[in-house]
Every structure is written in C-alpha cells, then in structure tokens.
Amino acid sequence: MAEFDYAQAISDARAKYESIAKALDTDRLTQQVKELEEEAAKPGLWDDPENAQKVTSRLSAAQSQLKRLNGAQRRIDDVETLVELGREMEDADSLAEAKTEVESIAQELDDMEIQTLLDGEYDERSAVVTIRSGAGGVDAADFAQMLLRMYLRYCEREGFKAKVMDTSYAEEAGIKSATFQVDAPYAYGRLSVEGGTHRLVRISPFDNQGRRQTSFAAVEVVPLVEATDHIDIPDTDIRVDTYCSSGPGGQGVNTTYSAVRITHLPTGIVVTMQDERSQIQNRAAAMAVLQSRLLVLRHEEEAKKKKELAGDIKASWGDQMRSYVLHPYQMVKDLRTGYETSQTQAVFDGDIDGFIEAGIRWRHEQRRQAEQDQD
Incomplete structure (x- = not known):
C-alpha cells in the first residue's frame, strides 16, 4: 500500500x-x-x-x-x-x-x-413538487405515496421546511397525486434534478399470485414564483371549481366547499388545492402553483427557441430517469448519472443526497457541454 x-x-x-x-x-x-x-x-x-x-x-x-x-x-x-x-x-x-x-x-x-454548481436562473428559490402515479394501477399509486414519503423524509433530514398542499388519494391504496412546497434556499436547484419518470420493480403486495410488477410515477418540480416574475393570468383564462376536500377519513376531512381546482384554459394545466381551511386561502395557493408552472413553461419555450437557433444539443433528460428495483435484486440506479446503491430502504427513508449531488454535477456538465457546442 x-x-x-x-x-x-x-x-x-x-x-x-x-x-x-x-x-x-x-x-x-x-x-x-x-x-x-x-x-x-x-x-x-x-x-x-x-x-x-x-x-x-x-x-x-x-x-x-x-x-x-x-x-x-x-x-x-x-x-x-x-x-x-x-x-x-x-x-x-x-x-x-x-x-x-x-x-x-x-x-x-x-x-x-x-x-x-447551483447557478441556474431559479436555483436559489423554494420549490413546489408534484408527484403523480402513472402506469401500474394500484402499485403505481402506492409507489407515488412511497416517493412522497421519501422526499418528505429527505427534507426532514436536511432541515428543509416542507408542507403538503394537496393530496388526491387512490381508491384502494396510495395516492393519485400530491403537491408539496419546500421552503429553503436553493431548494429548487437541488430538487429540480429529481424531475422525471421514476420506475419501481417489485413483487406486488397487491397481487394474490405474488407476481413481479413494474409501475411508474412522475415527479414535477417547479420554482416558487415571486412578485417580480410578472406572470399575468387574466380571469378569462381560468376556470375555478370548488368542492369538498377529500381524504382517508376522520376529523381532518372538510365538509365545506373549501377545496379549489383551477384550470388554465390556454394550456390545459390543472391545479388543485385543499390543504388550507378556507376557499380563499386554497385559491391563493393554487394560483401561486399555477403561476410557477406557467413560469417554467415560459422558460422552457425560451430555451426551445435558443436550442432551435443553436441546432441539436444532446442534453435531454429522457422520460425514465431512475429505477428502484426490489426484486429479483436490490438496487436503485439513476439512468442519467449512473449513480447507484443497493441500500434501497435507506433511499426510501430519504437518503437521496448522493443521487441529488450526482444529478447536479451531471446537469452542470450537460450545460457546460451545450455551451461548448454552441460556440
């Protein structure tokens, strides 16, 4: 040695x-x-x-x-x-x-x-994260809830303030979708690398025959809008629906029409909010999330125009960015960075620092390479 x-x-x-x-x-x-x-x-x-x-x-x-x-x-x-x-x-x-x-x-x-490396336009901001179950039926809904717990545990480990703003529960188990806000400096810069399609492979606990099941969930991360962003949304561009909050039962379920669903007609973006007690508070929270998504959409359109001017830049994240395999072996692997670990339970308990840091380095390298290609 x-x-x-x-x-x-x-x-x-x-x-x-x-x-x-x-x-x-x-x-x-x-x-x-x-x-x-x-x-x-x-x-x-x-x-x-x-x-x-x-x-x-x-x-x-x-x-x-x-x-x-x-x-x-x-x-x-x-x-x-x-x-x-x-x-x-x-x-x-x-x-x-x-x-x-x-x-x-x-x-x-x-x-x-x-x-x-967190030098993006919105990296310094707080983040709004939405998780949606995808293909895979009840397993996908359960996987979405596993991811929600994973990110909330990560925030707890890091000392980030996280607040669940909306949850839509699935009928049998798990969730259809959930939205939560993370208030911490550079929360968006860190969590934005988690955006994309996540895949779970395991023996389904919901299958009587114990067969292996592959299910998917989508993670969307947007920066929290600020007053200086100037995202104007005319009243004629939105439809607002109100309804009773839903949940797994108990005293936490609202019996008044306080939950709000806002549909942005030009883009089809839908935002629901039911965490706050009053309809006014839920509408304000939903509008903030809608503005965040429109801000990202505007940013993506600007980036697309720049890409068209620069030519084909191979910096795509791809649809499927991470696999969580629990059977026939234990492995969580990021398909962009190659970072992997066999400590699957630790990952689902919020130990995802390695994946996030590898993602940040990967993104920085992609941006650097794209700039070189433009030159």
Whole structure:
C-alpha cells in the first residue's frame, strides 16, 4: 500500500477551497450577511410575516455558508500544523488523526462544491413538487405515496421546511397525486434534478399470485414564483371549481366547499388545492402553483427557441430517469448519472443526497457541454 501523501492531499484541499471561495465570492457573501442582519434588525420586520420569514431564512443560509467557508479554511491550516508536529515528534497517532481529518475535509469541500454548481436562473428559490402515479394501477399509486414519503423524509433530514398542499388519494391504496412546497434556499436547484419518470420493480403486495410488477410515477418540480416574475393570468383564462376536500377519513376531512381546482384554459394545466381551511386561502395557493408552472413553461419555450437557433444539443433528460428495483435484486440506479446503491430502504427513508449531488454535477456538465457546442 502506497504511503499517504499528506502534502499533496493538503495542497489539493487548499486548491479546491480557493476555487469554492472564489465561486461563492466570500466578500460578497460577507456583505450580504451584513445587509440581511441590518434588515432583520428593523423594528417593523414582522409586520409582514411572509417577508420576515424570507429575510431570516436567507440570513441563516448566508451565515451558515460563510461559517462553513471560514471553518474549512481553519481546518486546512490546523491539519497542516498537525502533520508538521506529528512528523517532528514521530507521533504515529497524530499522523493517523491528521489523515482522517484530511479525508473529512475533502468530503466537506465536495459537499460545498455542489453549492457553486447551483447557478441556474431559479436555483436559489423554494420549490413546489408534484408527484403523480402513472402506469401500474394500484402499485403505481402506492409507489407515488412511497416517493412522497421519501422526499418528505429527505427534507426532514436536511432541515428543509416542507408542507403538503394537496393530496388526491387512490381508491384502494396510495395516492393519485400530491403537491408539496419546500421552503429553503436553493431548494429548487437541488430538487429540480429529481424531475422525471421514476420506475419501481417489485413483487406486488397487491397481487394474490405474488407476481413481479413494474409501475411508474412522475415527479414535477417547479420554482416558487415571486412578485417580480410578472406572470399575468387574466380571469378569462381560468376556470375555478370548488368542492369538498377529500381524504382517508376522520376529523381532518372538510365538509365545506373549501377545496379549489383551477384550470388554465390556454394550456390545459390543472391545479388543485385543499390543504388550507378556507376557499380563499386554497385559491391563493393554487394560483401561486399555477403561476410557477406557467413560469417554467415560459422558460422552457425560451430555451426551445435558443436550442432551435443553436441546432441539436444532446442534453435531454429522457422520460425514465431512475429505477428502484426490489426484486429479483436490490438496487436503485439513476439512468442519467449512473449513480447507484443497493441500500434501497435507506433511499426510501430519504437518503437521496448522493443521487441529488450526482444529478447536479451531471446537469452542470450537460450545460457546460451545450455551451461548448454552441460556440
């Protein structure tokens, strides 16, 4: 076994740190923290709770980012000193400790590097995620509910605030669809790589003969619209229907016509909302989701025009982006990035960081390649 090269490992860590610090612009980040702290200290901040929540959330994220950057720099300096002392004292334990720390720093820098790749137009925003069951009958509805739980558990692990806004339950088991909002800086940038068709292969728990079943579910991720987006929706372009909220039963089911379904007539986009107690609140939430989807649609149309001008750019995500195989073997594999794991239960429990980070790197490389092809 080759001897561990401390000098090279520390040099690599320092070079990566400098690259990350340059990309994130520590001076800009420091100034941003200062400005947000001043805004958060204003006496009337909480007169507008929604804006106050955004300010404090952005401040917390910027402070955390700056703390991680400064902490990584200190750790690199400290481990370099530890290696020097270990060699002078010929202390094997200190060198072993330094090796572990260098490897830990490398992992930390890899995680921080992901942040520098979230540079899309809407990556910084909160996200609205919709899951729909596809082909596969009751198994597909059950799979959709498994995915909903997976993403909510992921948000819980990451400390992201997630709120289920609408759920349409299937008759036998599972869900037909569900929409939830994730409020966290860069939630859209991270979760947008999850958009696409997901496939599950397993022995169906709903089949009396125990046959293997393949089922599908679609995941849609859109950025949360902001007041500055200017998505005008004339009243003549929408149809609003109201109905009683539905659910699996119990006191949580509404008996009033508070649920709202909005149909955007020009595009056929349909948004339903039943989480809030009043019809007014559900209508406002549904309009926000509709605006988000129209924003993405507009962005896609603009990108399509650019693609037509640039020629054929092979950067398609494809319809099926990930397979979850529970029989005859255990494997979850992303078909775009090649990232895979046999820890299927951990994945369904929300351990999807590896898939998301691999997806972000893959997307960044696709964008870079597309830019090169245009040049």
